[in-house]
Amino acid sequence: MRPIIVGIDGSQDSEAALRWAAGDARRRGATLVIQYAIHTPVATVPFGGGMMLPPTPELEEYGTQILESAAGMVRDELEADRIRTELVVQPPVLALLSASEKAQLLVLGSRGLGAVSSAFLGSVSTRVAARAACPTVIVRAGQHRHDDGPxxxxxxxxxxxxxxxxxxxxxxxxxxxxxxxxxxxxxxxxxxxxxxxxxxxxxxxxxxxxxxxxxxxxxxxxxxxxxxxxxxxxxxxxxxxxxxxxxxxxxxxxxxxxxxxxxxxxxxxxxxxxxxxxxxxxxxxxxxxxxxxxxxxx
Known part of the structure; x- marks a missing residue:
């Protein structure tokens, strides 16, 4: 069975998406994959194209901590063997679109932390929802919750x-x-x-x-x-x-x-x-x- 994949960046909206995705994974009996993308600045090469700088050890460590924290948030919803984490070195839109190819459902927050961080969402969520290979659910922090509603x-x-x-x-x-x-x-x-x-x-x-x-x-x-x-x-x-x-x-x-x-x-x-x-x-x-x-x- 293909997993449910949720993109996070440490923002409140991505936490709301994480919790929603965990609930849906439980209902579907699916594995939940929590993904965090490290998007490093692009450097311009003289007389050439652009290139993405490799992530620093500090960025990798920060991403790992975010993922570990996220996994801990949903362990009361899912068994540990049904929770996986992925640290991806790729621009957010590309990371999420690639993830959608192997998912039965992609879940995102409506906006992230902004361009200064690895912001997964904001305009990114709209662009991904428009092109994803699987259904995409967009969740906003503070939204009304009516789990028993139609x-x-x-x-x-x-x-x-x-x-x-x-x-x-x-x-x-x-x-x-x-x-x-x-x-x-x-x-x-x-x-x-x-x-x-x-x-x-x-x-x-x-x-x-x-x-x-x-x-x-x-x-x-x-x-x-x-x-x-x-x-x-x-x-x-x-x-x-x-x-x-x-x-x-x-x-x-x-x-x-x-x-x-x-x-x-x-x-x-x-x-x-x-x-x-x-x-x-x-x-x-x-x-x-x-x-x-x-x-x-x-």
């Missing part, structure tokens, strides 16, 4: 939306909690002049019925008939998709979104919905790609 997922009929739904279903099963599936049919702004703004309209009953039918088709195509012992709720909402998901996070244990990536180059950026949910949600957020396998992988 897993909430946004769907839109796309490949990434379907992958997000499958991942959310697996997480809900692991947590023995409910699944809430949200389909938002936001009406695009019209080109009416300001003096006719009163004509810019409310969604019709027909719009809602079409949305409900579309949501039913998506669920049937992707999940079939859910188990009778799982509470599955579906909801259509005539608002912006990101707003619909963020509004649900007061009681959710996890929010799941598709990355909406569009190929190797544009895939460096997350879609606008997933970015807004990452920036505004108060619970952990999972970002899933259409090309990634989800669930428990061997």
């Amino acid at each position: 897993v909430v997922v946004g769907v839109d009929g796309s490949d990434t939306g379907d992958a997000a739904l499958r991942f959310a279903f697996e997480e809900a099963k692991l947590r023995s909690t409910g699944l809430e599936i949200v389909f938002a049919y936001h009406q695009p702004a019209t080109m009416l002049p300001f003096e006719h703004a009163e004509l810019a309209v409310e969604p019709s009953r027909e719009d809602r019925e079409r949305a409900e039918l579309r949501l039913h088709e998506i669920v049937q195509r992707t999940l079939g008939d859910p188990p009778v012992d799982m509470v599955v709720r579906t909801r259509v909402s005539a608002v912006d998709p990101a707003d619909a998901l963020v509004a649900a996070d007061e009681s959710a244990s996890l929010i799941v979104v598709g990355s909406r990536g569009r190929g190797a180059f544009t895939g460096m950026l997350l879609g606008s919905v997933s970015q807004r949910v990452l920036h505004n949600a108060t619970t952990p957020v999972a970002v899933v790609h259409s090309g990634t396998s989800v669930g428990i992988r061997s």
Whole structure:
């Protein structure tokens, strides 16, 4: 079974990510790999390219201490033989993307300690979530914790939306909690002049019925008939998709979104919905790609 890998840097956000990852590793019966990256400055070679300086013994010792401390924090959650640590000499984004190739799940804090340290996160977390080879969960320190709340997922009929739904279903099963599936049919702004703004309209009953039918088709195509012992709720909402998901996070244990990536180059950026949910949600957020396998992988 592939491990769950969590990137840490000693910040409060990475501690929150560490504890969340340990809980998920316990539920999945997986090994937890705690990774710390040492990113040394790049030196410029005259008339040549750049080069990364080798880490000093002090940096290596500091990284080792961070990892030992992190492992100690989760020994009450997992057996010692299911906790591994890795000290990696590589830039943070590259280290995490490489880690995602061998993980069933990658877990990161929303931001790290900053450029002065080996800061794993901040803008790094967004860049990694956009390109990771496995689902990525972003955790923020001080977030609301509703471990018994439903897993909430946004769907839109796309490949990434379907992958997000499958991942959310697996997480809900692991947590023995409910699944809430949200389909938002936001009406695009019209080109009416300001003096006719009163004509810019409310969604019709027909719009809602079409949305409900579309949501039913998506669920049937992707999940079939859910188990009778799982509470599955579906909801259509005539608002912006990101707003619909963020509004649900007061009681959710996890929010799941598709990355909406569009190929190797544009895939460096997350879609606008997933970015807004990452920036505004108060619970952990999972970002899933259409090309990634989800669930428990061997």
